[in-house]
Amino acid sequence: MDSPVLATRRAVLAGAGVLALAGLAACAPLSRPHAGQESASPGPSSSHGSPTPSAAPTPTPTPTVDPAAVAARYAGAAPTAFGLDLPGIRQTIAPAAALRVALTFDACGGRRGSRVDARLVDTLRREGVPATLFLNSRWIDANPALAADLAADPLFVIGNHGTRHVPLSVTGREAYGIAGTASAQEAVDEVWQNHVRLSELLGAPPRLFRPGTAFYDDIGLAIVRDLGVQPIGFAVNGDGGATFPARTVRREIGQAAGGSIVIAHMNQPGSGTAEGIEGAIADLRARGAAFVHVDG
Numbered sequence: 001m002d003s004p005v006l007a008t009r010r011a012v013l014a015g016a017g018v019l020a021l022a023g024l025a026a027c028a029p030l031s032r033p034h035a036g037q038e039s040a041s042p043g044p045s046s047s048h049g050s051p052t053p054s055a056a057p058t059p060t061p062t063p064t065v066d067p068a069a070v071a072a073r074y075a076g077a078a079p080t081a082f083g084l085d086l087p088g089i090r091q092t093i094a095p096a097a098a099l100r101v102a103l104t105f106d107a108c109g110g111r112r113g114s115r116v117d118a119r120l121v122d123t124l125r126r127e128g129v130p131a132t133l134f135l136n137s138r139w140i141d142a143n144p145a146l147a148a149d150l151a152a153d154p155l156f157v158i159g160n161h162g163t164r165h166v167p168l169s170v171t172g173r174e175a176y177g178i179a180g181t182a183s184a185q186e187a188v189d190e191v192w193q194n195h196v197r198l199s200e201l202l203g204a205p206p207r208l209f210r211p212g213t214a215f216y217d218d219i220g221l222a223i224v225r226d227l228g229v230q231p232i233g234f235a236v237n238g239d240g241g242a243t244f245p246a247r248t249v250r251r252e253i254g255q256a257a258g259g260s261i262v263i264a265h266m267n268q269p270g271s272g273t274a275e276g277i278e279g280a281i282a283d284l285r286a287r288g289a290a291f292v293h294v295d296g
């Protein structure tokens with residue numbers, strides 16, 4: 001599906017060189033995650049609030065997902081791969097004749113990751129730039145009013161950035177020193193607890209997931225798909241975990257190849273991200289680019 005832009009994407013990533021290795025530090029803060037702290041809602045809430053009149057056409061039904069069955073299906077399964085770019089992780093948007101770029105911003109939560117880059121959000125709104133925002137459960141805890149405000153704004157699509165903000169693994173594998181989920185059940189919980197919460201916030205289930213640190217193993221990846229959600233990665237590391245200076249953010253994103261999913265952060269005010277994005281928006285528009293949501 002993404003092969004037409006793979007070569008370009010790889011070129012971009014190669015060009016980024018060491019920058020790509022700068023990682024997703026803003027995405028990996030920190031405080032030791034508190035296992036099991038998040039309160040799970042008792043079950044998925046129905047998005048069908050009232051009976052449908054018998055004469056009305058039924059909208060596309062939402063497939064029934066049984067998270068317990070998914071956890072059972074992969075219990076004891078041994079992963080064979082771990083990374084940011086495994087087959088099946090979506091890193092690009094659908095090919096199109098026009099130059100299109102999907103900006104995405106993670107809100108990671110936790111002790112050092114629960115702030116809001118208001119300048120960035122204001123820029124997106126002022127410029128009318130659609131973006132896909134991946135919200136972690138802990139960030140929503142810290143910013144409930146803003147989370148609701150963003151969820152209600154059609155400029156933004158909201159995706160799931162996990163419950164504890166850890167790599168999605170079934171063996172506890174680490175990325176950036178953050179231990180991943182250590183079983184199929186933990187991986188299901190990492191996705192599903194925030195999925196239920198976002199379903200309530202959005203009035204419909206989120207369709208997109210990107211884990212804390214953006215690392216998956218292949219079993220975690222399969223679990224996301226079986227939960228009815230699209231696993232998302234990125235083609236362009238736009239802000240190096242909110243560590244890049246503004247000029248680097250501008251260069252990395254402003255040069256993005258068509259079809260790229262760009263990752264950056266919306267939770268690190270004072271970083272170079274907002275200023276860099278402002279320049280990159282101008283540069284991309286000068287190239288004729290259109291900004292689009294990540295399509296699920």
Ligand SMILES: [Zn+2]
Pocket residue numbers: 026027028106107108161165211212213
């Ligand atoms: Zn993150």
